[in-house]
Amino acid sequence: MNLIIKKVLNKLEDKGFEAYVVGGYVRDTLLGIKSTDVDICTSALPKDIIQIFNTSGNHINYGSIALSDGKYNFDITTYRKEHNYDDRSPGKVEYVDDLLTDLKRRDFTINTLCMDSSGNIIDLLNGKEDLEKKFIKVVGDTSLKLKEDPLRMLRAIRFSVILEFDLDPEIVKVINTDKHLIKSLSYTRRMEELNKIFASKNALVGLKILKELNLLEQLEINYDKIVPVNDVLGFWAQIKYSENYNFTKSSREVIKSIRKIVSSGEITNEVLFNYELYISMVAGQILGYDNKTISKMHADLKIKSVKDLNICSKDIFKILDIKPSSLVKDILKDITKNVLDGNLENNYEDIKNYILKKWK
Structure with missing residues (x-):
């Protein structure tokens, strides 16, 4: 048990409350995956947690208190039971005093595993068995759980892709019959799940699953051929997507730039001059270039900025x-292209003579 996490659990236990690490951190620890996000479930009420950790009520969200020590992000949640889901949120939250009731509200069995302050694993819903079987299974009624929050359909696929686990046939069955519910999800939530899939080494598998389950229409995306790249925006640049997806202005510009370079069909000195190296590399991966080749081309550029030209606007005014x-x-622009292509030496006299010959 990590000493920092143990200290947080002990603070709750010292006041007479139960407290366990639950969900993703435990799952990832057992799989040998490092994680800094730690969910803790406890019998302590929100007011008790606030008092114990001397924090303000501003951190409360649905009975959860968020804390951070700089290295770990903690989300401490009171045991609870959820009722009357509407628009993905419970209409009523009832605080309870037993762990099992709290675990039953969770999405997948592999996310119900708990760890106590001594590092012991508590497994009340056979999560460890499913983890060992590499199996994504819903806690309780599969149809009810996925319908009350359709995001769980995408989460199931995402866990399956990233962890290389199989989906329970019951999950696939519900997705096939109720996939239309995915359209009720915000574009922000859709994008978050897709980004996590695109960031995975198994991104192509994820896209294949989405297509096989006929979810592209629900997600309002489409694609023909995808070349795997080590950048999320590089995937989006190869996908047709609804304009309703909430990209930042800078992300839209990156996607636009990658698409423009790819449509040109090659990485040239002019491309490397006009675009950031990172953008050129992503586009280069799509076009079949390796990063070493592009890095060398960039390093060998005769100029990397107009400021590197041995002539300026004022000189041109005077010459002409x-x-x-x-x-x-x-x-x-003409001078820059010729210098980059090696047709013109980057010295004042040669550039001056070129200007007089072509532009006088």
Whole structure:
């Protein structure tokens, strides 16, 4: 048991409350996966947790208190039972005093495993067996659980993809009959799950599963051929998606740039000059280039910025005896291309003679 986590559990136990690490951290620990997000379930009420950890009520969300020590992010939740789901949220939360009732409200059996302050595993719903069998199984009534929160359909697929686990046929059955409920999910939630799949080494498997389960229409995405890349936006650049997906302005620009480079069909010196190296590398992966080749091309560029040219706008005004105009921008672009292509040496006299010959 990690000493920092043990200390948090002990604080609750010292006040007479039960407390266990639950869910993802325990699951990942047993699988040998490092995690810094720690969920703790406890018999302590929110007011008790606030008092014990001397925190404000501003951190409360559905009876959960969020804490962080800089290394671990803790989410401490009172044992509870949830009733009357509406729009993915329980209409009523009832605090209870036993662990099993709390575990029964959770999504998948592999996420019901608990760990006490001594590092012992508590397994009340056969989660360890499913973990060993590499099996994603819903806690309780599969149909009810997936219908009350359709995000669980995507979470099941995501866990299956990332952990390389099999889906319970009952999950597949419910997805096949009730996949239309996925359209009720916000685009933000859809994107979060898709991003986690795209960030996985098994991203192509995930996309194949989504297609086989006929979920592309529900997710409002489509694709023909996908080349695996080590960047989430690189996947989005190869996918047709609804404009309702909430990308940031900068992310949209990255996707647009990757698509533009890919449509050109090659990585040239001009591409490397005009775009960030990272964007060029992602586009290069899609086009079949290896990163070492692109890195060398970038390192060998004769100039990496217009500022590297041994001539400036004022020089051009003087050489051509003209006033400032948009023509200068065209001239600089022409000079830049020729220097990058090796057709023109980057020295003042050669560039001056080139300007006089072509632009006078």
